[in-house]
Amino acid sequence: MKYLCSNCKMFQYDEDKGDKETGLLPGTKVENIPHSWKCPVCGVSKSYLEPLDKKISKEETIKDLTYYRDISREMLTGFCGVYPVCDGDPDHICTGQKYGAPIGLGGAGQAKTFEANYKALQQYRLKMRVIKAHHEPEMSVSIFNKTLDIPIMGAALSGVKSSLKDAIPENDFYWGLLKGAQSSGTIGMVGNTPTSPEDLGVKVIGENLGWGIPFFKPQSQEKLIRLFKMAENLDVVAIGVDLGGAGSTFWVTPEKRVYRKSENELQELVDCTKKPVIFKGIMNPQDALKVLDSGASACYVSNHGGRVLDCGQGVAEVLPEISKEISGKIPILADGTVRTGFDVLKVLALGADVALIGRPLARMSIAGGEKAVKMYFDYVKDDLRRAMILTGCNTLQDAKMNILDKAQFH
Numbered sequence: 012m013k014y015l016c017s018n019c020k021m022f023q024y025d026e027d028k029g030d031k032e033t034g035l036l037p038g039t040k041v042e043n044i045p046h047s048w049k050c051p052v053c054g055v056s057k058s059y060l061e062p063l064d065k066k067i068s069k070e071e072t073i074k075d076l077t078y079y080r081d082i083s084r085e086m087l088t089g090f091c092g093v094y095p096v097c098d099g100d101p102d103h104i105c106t107g108q109k110y111g112a113p114i115g116l117g118g119a120g121q122a123k124t125f126e127a128n129y130k131a132l133q134q135y136r137l138k139m140r141v142i143k144a145h146h147e148p149e150m151s152v153s154i155f156n157k158t159l160d161i162p163i164m165g166a167a168l169s170g171v172k173s174s175l176k177d178a179i180p181e182n183d184f185y186w187g188l189l190k191g192a193q194s195s196g197t198i199g200m201v202g203n204t205p206t207s208p209e210d211l212g213v214k215v216i217g218e219n220l221g222w223g224i225p226f227f228k229p230q231s232q233e234k235l236i237r238l239f240k241m242a243e244n245l246d247v248v249a250i251g252v253d254l255g256g257a258g259s260t261f262w263v264t265p266e267k268r269v270y271r272k273s274e275n276e277l278q279e280l281v282d283c284t285k286k287p288v289i290f291k292g293i294m295n296p297q298d299a300l301k302v303l304d305s306g307a308s309a310c311y312v313s314n315h316g317g318r319v320l321d322c323g324q325g326v327a328e329v330l331p332e333i334s335k336e337i338s339g340k341i342p343i344l345a346d347g348t349v350r351t352g353f354d355v356l357k358v359l360a361l362g363a364d365v366a367l368i369g370r371p372l373a374r375m376s377i378a379g380g381e382k383a384v385k386m387y388f389d390y391v392k393d394d395l396r397r398a399m400i401l402t403g404c405n406t407l408q409d410a411k412m413n414i415l416d417k418a419q420f421h
């Protein structure tokens with residue numbers, strides 16, 4: 012079968028002939044091309060190769076976000092309804108008690124925390140303000156000694172086997188997340204899951220020449236320090252520990268155990284590496300101050316998308332009080348039902364420096380890899396630009412509480 016790179020529209024790949032220049036032997040099927048492969052003309056990954064000689068129906072030729080959303084709905088049948096709004100609605104198939112079965116893309120318990128994330132963020136509305144000299148919004152942000160095009164990152168994701176219906180290999184999933192973020196001018200994160208080697212994510216970041224952030228579960232200090240060293244040697248951008256992972260429903264076997272961490276243990280982790288360290292799972296100002304004291308390079312406000320503690324607070328409820336304590340002293344990352352560029356602006360106004368997206372990128376990575384993930388970032392970026400123009404924000408520093416109003420009717 013023959014393929015065309017849909018990015019440059021120049022490179023053609025014929026499976027029968029292979030491609031000598033990029034080391035593909037004759038007979039190499041597209042699914043067997045390594046995910047680190049790059050188009051020799053424009054440098055994008057294999058997810059851009061599209062069948063050339065397939066009879067494609069009119070609808071199929073438009074590979075937009077709707078197309079990839081439909082593909083992911085098919086791939087996740089029974090796990091995720093891929094609803095128009097991914098909000099932890101109690102009627103969605105991912106929510107409700109699972110009695111110990113994997114939670115898929117839903118939340119812990121009855122998914123009340125997942126729902127609280129959405130409700131808490133949606134109670135804020137953006138104030139429209141259009142009479143002001145036009146200024147093209149400045150969206151770039153500097154963090155971890157890097158400059159990103161957008162104040163948005165991909166949240167750490169893992170667990171295709173347990174949470175995403177084993178739809179694609181775990182390393183391909185990571186690759187789509189990392190490359191999609193990179194080609195959108197930002198950074199992707201990957202997690203770790205008990206069903207894959209604990210260092211798989213960091214190794215895939217290594218293949219991507221270090222462009223990515225691995226998040227490790229709060230395992231024993233000994234294991235974490237070993238993983239931190241490995242990440243440092245692979246020259247990753249930063250290293251994260253998801254402290255909320257102490258309540259993971261997956262890390263429950265004697266070999267794969269997770270723990271709560273003390274102030275001293277945080278300090279030990281920060282001190283064991285020269286790389287910036289991020290602590291995630293912070294949901295109150297006291298913990299945020301402890302992260303600051305540990306010397307970490309970022310405080311990540313998150314309840315893990317409602318996947319660990321049920322009946323918890325929504326991120327938008329706690330973000331302003333956390334920001335009040337630590338803003339300007341340490342960068343603040345935040346996630347939790349961020350779906351659009353409008354949501355990003357609200358999260359920034361509530362006190363974050365960077366907003367992160369989880370579930371939508373998981374669906375994009377399984378359905379279309381790098382290309383679909385990039386498309387999602389681009390969509391969010393376009394709306395963020397529009398939201399900044401329409402709320403009178405010229406720079407990200409203009410995104411403050413005064414651009415928000417709390418709805419009375421919810």
Ligand SMILES: Cc1cc2nc3c(=O)[nH]c(=O)nc-3n(C[C@H](O)[C@H](O)[C@H](O)COP(=O)(O)O)c2cc1C
Nearest residue numbers: 166167168169174202203253315316347348369370
């Ligand atoms: C399928 C799935 C897997 C996840 N795996 C991890 C992980 O391995 N490590 C981690 O720190 N967070 C993990 N998370 C949490 C996300 O990083 C993020 O905090 C959360 O998804 C944000 O909420 P949102 O999905 O509503 O955007 C996972 C989330 C999902 C949905």
